[in-house]
Amino acid sequence: MSRENVLVSTEWAERNLNTEGVVFAEVDEDTTAYDGGHIPGAVRLDWKEELQDHVRRDFVDRSGFEKLLSEKGIANDDTVVLYGGNNNWFAAYAYWYFKLYGHQDVRLLDGGRKKWELDGRELTKEVPVREATTYTASEQDLSLRAFRDEVVEAINVKNLVDVRSPDEFAGRLLAPAHLPQEAAQRAGHIPSAINVPWSKAANEDGTFKSDEELRALYEEAGLDGSRPTIAYCRIGERSSHSWFVLRELLGHQDVKNYDGSWTEYGSLVGVPVANPSEVS
Amino acid sequence: MEGCGAPQQSAEPVRDSGDQVVVTGRVLAGDEPVGGAYVRLLDSGGEFTAEVVSAGSGDFRFYAAPGAWRVRALHRAGTGEALVTADGVGVHRTDVVLS
Numbered sequence: 001m002s003r004e005n006v007l008v009s010t011e012w013a014e015r016n017l018n019t020e021g022v023v024f025a026e027v028d029e030d031t032t033a034y035d036g037g038h039i040p041g042a043v044r045l046d047w048k049e050e051l052q053d054h055v056r057r058d059f060v061d062r063s064g065f066e067k068l069l070s071e072k073g074i075a076n077d078d079t080v081v082l083y084g085g086n087n088n089w090f091a092a093y094a095y096w097y098f099k100l101y102g103h104q105d106v107r108l109l110d111g112g113r114k115k116w117e118l119d120g121r122e123l124t125k126e127v128p129v130r131e132a133t134t135y136t137a138s139e140q141d142l143s144l145r146a147f148r149d150e151v152v153e154a155i156n157v158k159n160l161v162d163v164r165s166p167d168e169f170a171g172r173l174l175a176p177a178h179l180p181q182e183a184a185q186r187a188g189h190i191p192s193a194i195n196v197p198w199s200k201a202a203n204e205d206g207t208f209k210s211d212e213e214l215r216a217l218y219e220e221a222g223l224d225g226s227r228p229t230i231a232y233c234r235i236g237e238r239s240s241h242s243w244f245v246l247r248e249l250l251g252h253q254d255v256k257n258y259d260g261s262w263t264e265y266g267s268l269v270g271v272p273v274a275n276p277s278e279v280s
Numbered sequence: 281m282e283g284c285g286a287p288q289q290s291a292e293p294v295r296d297s298g299d300q301v302v303v304t305g306r307v308l309a310g311d312e313p314v315g316g317a318y319v320r321l322l323d324s325g326g327e328f329t330a331e332v333v334s335a336g337s338g339d340f341r342f343y344a345a346p347g348a349w350r351v352r353a354l355h356r357a358g359t360g361e362a363l364v365t366a367d368g369v370g371v372h373r374t375d376v377v378l379s
Contacts, residue, residue, distance in 0.1 A: 178343065
């Protein structure tokens with residue numbers, strides 16, 4: 001896997017806004033961002049309303065994904081370029097999700113919405129009309145997705161990479177600091193996890209650091225390249241960003257994203273938890 | 281479920297709910313508020329903790345923990361930084377001026 005197959009620059013994106021077979025999609029949790037202006041021609045994917053099951057805590061199923069992409073006018077052989085706010089957290093989550101359902105050619109816009117804005121490139125409020133397709137999804141590729149039992153078994157066995165901020169890892173915060181600190185679950189992290197905040201993989205403008213910098217980052221953090229890796233955060237979107245780095249940019253073979261992440265793990269009864277901020 | 285998204289900040293006045301450590305303020309260019317700036321909260325070790333986009337009124341808001349924080353703003357018009365110490369629960373204000 002090389003960078004040019006999975007990432008596009010804002011320059012490339014601007015040159016290919018009208019290229020046949022290239023579809024841009026903005027993925028955000030806060031959909032007002034799209035309404036306020038988006039990359040010309042980009043369709044909207046709503047992380048919460050369209051990619052999550054409304055009843056169970058899970059994704060939309062295969063047929064739901066097929067219906068969604070068909071309605072958005074995305075075809076199986078399209079090159080889908082995903083971007084969004086938050087340094088591409090939700091775009092990376094959608095990237096992982098597209099891979100889970102077997103989409104062949106999906107890429108991230110390096111730097112996402114932030115880089116596009118900082119570059120001063122065009123944003124429009126015009127919503128594109130795309131003809132519906134008949135999209136066919138694969139069964140979920142579970143080699144990319146970790147579930148809770150596997151995570152508990154991975155303690156001291158596989159690399160567990162906690163990509164949240166140091167304060168969340170240490171149990172001092174339960175959520176990123178732009179959200180109220182309210183949650184019922186326990187604070188802390190999964191024992192034996194290393195803390196490599198997702199933000200260390202990105203430059204201030206939201207673009208990914210170079211492969212050399214990224215390799216050094218995980219090496220210094222003690223990631224054992226000979227072992228499988230599971231990445232997690234709070235709800236699985238920041239860890240999609242790090243999953244993208246480890247598997248798609250650095251080419252690690254066996255990397256899973258644990259989308260249950262801390263909101264699930266920190267609420268499980270009886271599992272081991274490490275919390276350095278609790279004085280025993 | 282509440283996600284990790286960083287929506288645009290509202291210009292509503294920040295009320296002290298009594299149980300949160302709030303770091304808030306405005307992004308300014310001179311005396312003028314700057315909306316659409318990327319504002320990040322860094323911990324005392326310089327580590328990224330959160331990022332929001334300032335409202336049209338320049339307002340930003342973080343829910344932090346007690347401690348020393350650095351607020352950095354990034355915009356096409358420039359960058360700016362401010363330090364703030366949150367000594368406990370309550371609202372801690374700091375403006376960030378771009379240059």
